[in-house]
Amino acid sequence: MKLSVVILNYNVRYFLELCLKSVEAAIVDLDAEIIVVDNNSSDDSCQMVKTTFPEVVLIENKNNDGFSKGNNLGVAQAKGEYICILNPDTVVAENTFSTLLQFIKQQDNPGIVGCRLIDGTGHFLPESKRNIPKPKVALKKLLGNPYDYYANQVDEFGIGEVPVFVGAFMFMEKAVYEAVGGFDEDYFMYGEDVDISYKVLKAGYKNYYNGTTSIIHYKGESTLKDVKYAKRFYGAMQIFYKKHFKSNWLFNTIVWFGIKAAYVLRSEPKQQEKRVDTFLVLSKRICDFLIPFLDKPVEVVSELPDLKPYTEIIFDAHTFSYKSIIELIDNYKTQRTISFKILPNNAHFMIGSNSSKCRGEIMLFEKN
Template structure:
């Protein structure tokens, strides 16, 4: 089984210098390590070539974001399993072994995510992925170990191997054959939540998404776009709406779209009350882009097979903000 660990890079020499050593040290026996460069203008490639001769370089002609960046790079890489790995992740010894074992034993498992912990506080889960992702009835993503901004301490409570709904794009393993079958990531997302769409489509054609808690990685998070960056707010709100249009089953479609637009309006008011008007403007911008792309995504929707059940908990917003259930294990 050929494994390709592929790190997407854009002007990230500082991150590569910090994190590439652990990836090379703890991956080279089981995998080939690649840096897929999104037309960087810094000295990233020269740095990797000089200091890590075993790492292969794939050069993209433009910075197409996360989705196009990986689609372009992976089309040039021959492997059985792709690992899409952020450049701000430190991996641990033997991190690949339990994941490879699951792929070998379970032909129906197409995507795997390891446990993602906070690099800055390794006893805590990290926001982007934590102990595996889920989605509620209204399309809100959340994780075991992270519901909205409440992040749990890792006490071994998620050291299991289990089905999840989505795997984090910070560290996502996928069978190359399945990636090609579904035509990879949707490039219209550019960045943020495209991995949720990917996982949704993979499940709709009959494959499983798994979390393997015996493999640990440590993520800085926000190295590309900080949580306080309104561009991140824009992409998250827009792409979450696009996920709904593209993937929610027909019988719930109109209701879920209407409710999400309503919830987004409430979020915009909340940002105003918090004196963060740039984020309210980001939501308005996200909705304008959503309306512009609505017909395009309706056409994408028509080509996809959709499951009839996709959520675990009815409303995370209700449970978290009204019932004050802050931890995954308390959700009902």
């Protein structure tokens, strides 16, 4: 088998369903499998997978043992030569995996390969490519200068060597993952992606960024970006520093100050409210079943006209590819009064997000 896509899920049933539909479309022509590891979700994620995606390998954990252990369990059962660690709150394009499979085969001693991530508003997520967060770099970021923290030496649409990738999307040979021992289970959530990226580099491999393919990462669906997140995230960074850098009093002081300052200064995120005057459904079929559930005028079009302010575009994945949907969201991101949702094929819900810092919006409806 060529590829195993491993998705760790925790209580994000609808995001998982959208993700799985996009992944299924992306592996149609590949010898590939999908593995979902569920960390004891209290929603009906597992039943949804069993009913809607019977071909998916489902691992049901009886406890929530965190990101690292959950993914390690999934990779242990993977049959693919290559693996992709993928968040459930993502949407991949139909050519994402085929593009990166071809790319990784052409590279010298490849380790992890990352791609371009955008949020639900179409804006580039700079954590798609990062540098090693050495204390000086991390402190500058905490003080409001993140330039060196992110890998700005490579353009967001470019290709090049990049040290660190985000755990929402990591593509690599399974043998590389196993050679470095997978994700370090000392991390419960956050920091493990930095750790494995650094371990791969120290093992002599090269990490590559390929910005020619983009995916959506709604970001923040399994956990909100609040003070609890800050405590856990910077605690994970402390583990990373202790493991990989020589300790001294100045170093420890800088790390301690950074962690405490970030935790104290971080504020609760505010949910972004978006004004919507009109719903524009991009579809090649009749979508009258949506009208009773939308409280503003609805227009169904097969191609996008000139957009009026405060329009929400609903992309019908039944008639448009995920690749074209991602590209359109990317193209219209500069019109700040425009918002987006995706209507998955054969689904009774829509998903969108107006901010990378707050939870996305799920709109449920039933088709008559």
